[in-house]
Amino acid sequence: MKRKMDIENQLKRAIDKNQFSLVYQPKVNFQTNKMIGMEALLRWEHPEYGWVSPAEFIPIAEETGQIEAIGKWVLETACKQNKVWQQQGLGPLSVSVNVSVLQFQNGKFLKTVKTVLEESKLDAQFLELEITESIMQNIKESRDILTQFKKLGVKISIDDFGTGYSSLHILSKLPIDTIKIDKSFIDELDQLDRSPIIKAIIDLSLNLNLSIVAEGIETVNQLEFLQANGCMIGQGYLFSKPVKANEFEQLIRTNDVRNFEKQPSL
Template sequence: MFFLVIFTGFIIQIIGDLLYVYYSLNNTSAVGYFIDPFWQIPLLLKGLAGLYSQEHQKETNSTSPHYVKSNYSIFLYVSVIFLLLLIIYKNYHHIDFLIIGFSLTVLLIIVRQLSIMKKNEKLMEEYKYLAYHDPLTSLYNRSKFNVDIQEVLNQAKSNGNMAALLVIDLDRFKGVNDTLGHYIGDELLKEFSQRIQTVLQERGIVYRIGGDEFLILLPQITDMSLILTVVESILKGSSKPFSIKGNKLVITPSIGISIYPEQGEDAELLLKNADAAMYLAKEKGKNNFQLYNPTIHNLLFRKMNIENGLRGAIEKNQFSLHYQPKVDMRTGKMVGTEALLRWEHPELGIVSPAEFIPVAEETGQIVSIGEWVLKTACEQIKKWQTAGLPLIYLSVNVSVRQFQQNDFIQMVRNILQETHLDAHFLELEITESIIQNLKQSTEILYDLRVLGVRTSIDDFGTGYSSLYALKTLPVDVIKLDKSFIDDLNDPANQAIVKAITEIGTSLNLQVIAEGIEEEQQVKMLLKHNCRYGQGYLFGRPVPAKEFEKHLLNNRNFV
């Protein structure tokens, strides 16, 4: 309506101007004549348009119809050409080079302006497209989502239906960028976008809001089964490998879901809750979906408190080490101890390592925490040695992230020098996941061997282990995972324990069983030539002062 009033006013004014020019050329007075309303009416219409725009600001702020702009501009140039032809007609018998030159100049200007207009219109269309589309995948972007979700929620509210919002984050996508480069990563995002559109069909709208994060809006949901069908289709469709420039890549999504109106009645809350559900999906092993529920916020809030608490835990002396004996089951004597980290938070209380270690890994704080553990444990074992207590070796767990630090070897060397501990009393326990990067791990393990530090593979048999890696890696000990020890009555577990022990012995590796809780397990392990063990049967992890009693008594543990 606004543009129609404005357009009408300009048309009337142009007609009045043309009539005035015509009568002026014919030496006929035009002022005070019938054409005066042609100037007054446009002013009135412009005023009305101004009043209308104040009352309907949203409508007038929207993009004006393309045909109004285009037709209005063309009409102006047609009017100029008409006026030029009128001048030539009236001066037909007196045309000179000046009039011809002027006419050609005006025509050239008009042609150039029309050409520029055409280019500008094309450019504006591109800008409009980019305003609502992601340039890499051609999916809708966050701006378009902000517009669409308001319309979807309003429609769902008026119809009494549900609407669903899905937040999708690709698991381990950063690893693709880091190892294969951003070009492969971009191509993978394009392929994933196409696949998800194919899976979704007409059931919803897909948006890419940045990086490897996508949104899906499902409007007019009448049944929860539709949401589950869509989510399961996405997970199934993503399970097939992507072929990118000769690379076969498998990328899995973690999906969080929030539903209008149960989990939010506005766009901000729906997005926040779906995002929280997505993070829970990642916590639960990735490649799955989670529907938002209020307990998720409690979990995420606790995780945030743990993350924040870890930052100052070392300075505030909240960490402590407990020590658990390692025993020669043939003689019953203690031969070593494992240092285990404990954390007591002033508000959260005692936090399980199974809860805070993954957070420390994720945030990178495990590097500084691991250094504190190694230095504190080395200082303690040196104190016991200085006090004349029995000599035993010390085991300290090292995270993969810590192990892969460029200065890891130098850090171990510095701690040994500062604590004056002989390197052969130190054993570093590393998980099987180091085998993922066999070349780098082999180099680091060789450097540790040169230092005189022993190394062991923890939880052997549950992860990435292979016989080739076992032969290649310069390690000294393999620790049988507790899962094999729990049920040694199972013939399959017995066969595994026997096989690993025989392989370890043939490779000159010490084999130690962890998680021993019963005398019967000791007998069974000794039967299969597994000599060393660790577990609650011999002693639970205890603080340093209490552990000293074990050293002073030098008792028989078996």
């Protein structure tokens, strides 16, 4: 309880004290072995606690309402960084940013995204918002919000697919672009026969004309199974761990993710 209270208090000053940073993990096209985008992931290095896991501080940020300011910082930082890389001739790549349900349901979020895109001068097509399946608890409200983002040109991905509220009926009614297969399903490919479930998710995505991305790929066996069943985009330690911006820039320049996995990473 004391640690939770301390983290809650420290979170309020983390942005001002420059304790947050972003790391980037590439999304790879399996056919070309080339990077087509990246996911921006938040990290917090506290001077006393060291690295604090997002699994610990994000729920506290949501509970206290601080997720709005933190989420805006992540969005601004990712978009500005992507624009810098594009101006350097390194791209164009799409950057994916995770969005809390509380952010998504905030009436100001659409305006925040518009403002960030205008200030960073990043074209909306190069931003993807990753939203969890829990948005489907309120299908009408979610559909209305997603439709506005689609009109803006921002891409939408359903993250951690298969672990929550999705159904065929609901998915067909949402204006989304991508489904991400949750890492837990990929992990079990090497342990249990979960292949029928993954095949079904891939077939579902293809039938709905959605892109399909597998996350958490760590072995060649997992990669080969996904390729054989029609999933051609993914991310995971097999290619590269999430790395700092300067290391990721090196990765963009070489665009050889298999070699980059041996580089220093965070």
